[in-house]
Amino acid sequence: MKQHHTVKSVCKTFFGLVLPVAAFLIFLLFPFYWMFVTSVKPNAEIYANPLIYWPREFTWATYEKLFGYFDFLKYMKNSLIVAVCTMILSLFVSTLAAYAFSRYNFPGRKVLMAVFLSNNMFPTVLLMIPLYSIMRQLGLLYTPGGLVLAYTTFTIPFSVWLIQGFIRDVPFSLEEAALVDGCNRVRAFLKIFLPVLTPCLLAAGVYMFMQAWNEYTLASMFTNPATRTIPVALNSLIGQLGVEWDMLCAGGTVSVIPVCVMFFFAQKRLVAGLTAGAVKG
Amino acid sequence: MKKALAILLALALTLSFAACGGPSSASSTPAPASSTSAAPASSTPADEPSGDPVALTFWYWADNTDQSNLIQQIVKDFNESNDKNITVTAEEYPWDSGGFTDSTFNAIMGGGGPDMSTMKLQAGKTFAANGLYADMSSYVDAWEDKAQIGDNVWEMMRNATGDGKTSILPWTLEALYVYYRPSYFEKAEVEVPTTFEEFLTAIEKCTMDMDGDGKTEYGFGMRGAGGGQEHLGNFLYPYGATWDDLTTPEAVEAYKAYLSIYQNGYAPETAPSAAFAELTDGFKTGLTAMIIHHIGSYAQWVDLFGDDVDAFPVPGSDKGQWTCAGDTELVVYEQCENKDAAFEFYKYMTVGEGGTTWFKNTGKGLGTSNVKETEEFKSNKFQAVAAEALKSAGVLPPTDTLTEFINNVWAPTNQQALMGQITPEEALETMNKALHG
The missing domain is CATH 1.20.5 (Single alpha-helices involved in coiled-coils or other helix-helix interfaces)
Structure with missing residues (x-):
């Protein structure tokens, strides 16, 4: 039985x-x-x-060609710089902005939040020419910095909303306790608030990194052969008369690795952070 | 730990800004705004150049990594050999299924972009309407080698902009013709078609199991989606129809003949969604006996099939014959401050050493004397077919809405017609409206 x-x-x-x-x-x-x-x-x-x-x-001839003649490492380096910078810059700005929107009550707060959201309503192509013109005037065209700035115009508004939603769920009493114990605002933010935010920041960071790592449209406009990122480089393997499948697949395989590695570590931290946050909350 | 995290964040932020600024100075490309300024001292031409240094930027797309390397080499040779102190910086941008022209357009409208670029005729009107092209008529008229390029070609260039100016300069014209597998023809017991009717019969007869694996190979690799509109012209003219009006009874009859190839099972099931990649993959894998394409792909077929690949022009009938010329042109933009130098570069790329090198490595050109004199031209059987096909070659009418027709109307409409979701008449009506307004 x-x-x-x-x-x-x-x-x-x-x-x-x-x-x-x-x-x-x-x-x-x-x-x-x-x-x-x-x-x-x-x-x-x-x-x-x-x-x-x-x-x-x-x-392995394809990989030899990829890293030799095609100089794929250069594109990987460019993509990594752009993706990491976009992530860090966006996280820094978004966290502070989201904190201000959540914890302070000031005139125009709701309007500003709505304006932030409205940015995502426009298709990317609509902003291409204005952004191109601005980058050119600022001397940022064809530099990773220009691309980072262009990406942050999309990632920051989204992240502000994402992080702000999380902050709202964090009890204000945590900070109050810190303030009562003698912390000032900055110290309370860094010592108490930021650790609680870790899982959310990781999630937002992964999102930003992926956005910047995979984005094509803006990268095709704002980079030149020296500053080209992976998606544009891979796209150049798709010609008018044919597709270099071997190179394209080799490039795709290699470009997936950093993302997988990042996810592997981020996932562990993400789960750990969530648990810690729940206990503290 | 938390303190360390905060310090790490601040450090990373500082580093990120530093990293962002770094490569800009290492960029190999001068900013477009200054692209016509003095050339860098390190790029002084070898043969005692005369005149002030001139720097030009040239944007191009390459069809594969070999071509990319080739263009860079040609430009390097030009920089080293020209005696006018011209330095061209060639920058590659992805073809991106035609997105190249969009990127170039956006860049120029945004105040940047190149002095010259490769171009497609179909984008001619959009650029011309916005005044982006330089009028090169006077340069062409005064050019001693102008006659090496046929009058019909210059006419084609002028028509493409719609303003009567010679703003687009021909570089390579690749008339479409049929590639076929002689072993398939032999097995199907068909001869090389000389009439359109024979062509249709050959398609039907070559639809059989060629390799004995129990699966049917197809007579015709149909390109039902992106780029397939060019092949429709091969069908229109033998029935007495033209691109000028797609709603005539002749056009309907021609389109029905075209659709019947798929509907009778003479083309792969994937035909409605087949663009270039699917078309060539089908031929590469031996799935199809014939495809329509131009000289640009002959080398890969020879590499793959050796002697078991040949070609013939798409036949016509007593009513007409037409084939599309795949085109790549060079253009000089109005913002280029030194058009003389740009035209020097153009001459090098066609009748000069650059044109010869380009032809030798790609099989593409304009049939100019420097090309015809090469052994590569004389010994290549596909070049003879291409030259024959060029006699009946043309381009789609360069209407204001041609790009819209190609990018957004052709594929979905043709797919619906192939799948029997709309009638041939309805499909042609939609296409005609999209093409001619």
Whole structure:
């Protein structure tokens, strides 16, 4: 009887959990798998009919070309600089702005919040020419700084709303206790408030990083061959007459790695931060 | 820990600003506004150049990394060899399915952008209407090698802007023709078609299992989506229709013949969504016996199939014959302060050494004497077919709404017609309205 129950339970777990999760994972990971195997296939195997699911012959020549002739590291460095700077700048400004919007009551607060939100209502292309013109006047065109500023015009408003929503849920009594214990505003913010905000800042930071890492439209306008970022560099492999699938897939595979690594660490911190925040709250 | 976090944040912020500012000075590109100013001292031409130094920026797209390298090399050679102290900085931008012209347009409208760039005829009117092109008519008229390029080509350039000026300068014209697999023809027992009717028959007969794997190979690689509008012209003219009016009975008959290829199963099921990549992938994998394309892709077919690939011009009928010329032009922008230098560069890129090098490596050109004299031209069977196809070549009518037709109307309308969701008449009505207003 007990054995019957065990078999039933195993079957239930297998069909109810393991199998659907496995199917979902295959669905989710297959594009990444295909991207990788395409990058290590010789050209003839990429276009073979019927499809070759596992390379008969591995070649790393594409990666050699990618990091050699194509100088992909340069694009990775540019993307990393832009994404990290966008993230840090946006987090810094958004956190302070969101704090002010949440904790201070000043005239025009709601209007300002609405104005922040309205920025996201405009399509990116609409702002291309004005932003281009501004960047040119400021001498920021074709510099990573220009691209960072352009990205922050989109990431900051969103992050302000995101962080502000989180701050509202943080009890004001936490800061009051700190103020009563002798902290000033700045110290209370840094010592008490900021640690509680960690999970939210991580979530917002990951969002900003991803936005800047993957963005194409503005990057194609505000960079030149020296400051080009990964999405634009990869797009240049899609020509009028053909797609260099091997290079494109190799570039895609490499560009996914930093994001995966970041997520791996951010995820751990994110969960830890959430737990800590809940206990403190 | 918290203190460390705060210090780290401040440090990272400081570093980020420093990092942002850094590469700007290392940028290899002068700011567009100063692109026509004096050339850098380090780029002095070798052959005792005369005149003040002139710096020009040239934006281009490349179809692959080899072409990218090639253009950079050609420009480098020009910088080193020209005797007029001209230094061109070539900057590559992604083709981005035509987004290149949008980026260039936005950049110039924003006060930046290049002095010269590669261009497509279809974007001619938008740029011309905004006064962005330089009128190069006087330069062309005074050019001793003008006659090397056919009058019909210059006419095509003038028509593309709609203002009668020669603002767009031809660089490469690639007439579309049919690539086919002789082994497939042999198996299907068909000869190379010389009439449009034979062409349709060949498509039908080549739809069979060619490699014995139990799956059907298709007679024709149909490009139902992006870029496929160019192929429609191959069907219109043999039925007596033209691009001028797509609602005539002749146009309807031609379009029905086109649609029937897919609806009868002579083209892959993916045809409605097939753009260039799907078209070429189908031919590469042996899925299709024939595709319509131009000289630009011959090298990859020869690499892949060796002798088992050949070509013929898309046949016509006694009513007409037409094929689209894939085009890439060079333009000089009004904001260029030294148009003489820009035209020198153009000459180098066509009848000069740059044009010869370009042809030798890509098979593309304008059939100028420097190109025809090369061994690459004489020994390439595809060049002869391309030259033959060029005789009936043209471009889509450069109406104000051509870009809109190409980018937003053609693919969805044609897809609906291929899938039988709308009638051929309805599809042509929509296309005609989009094309001619």
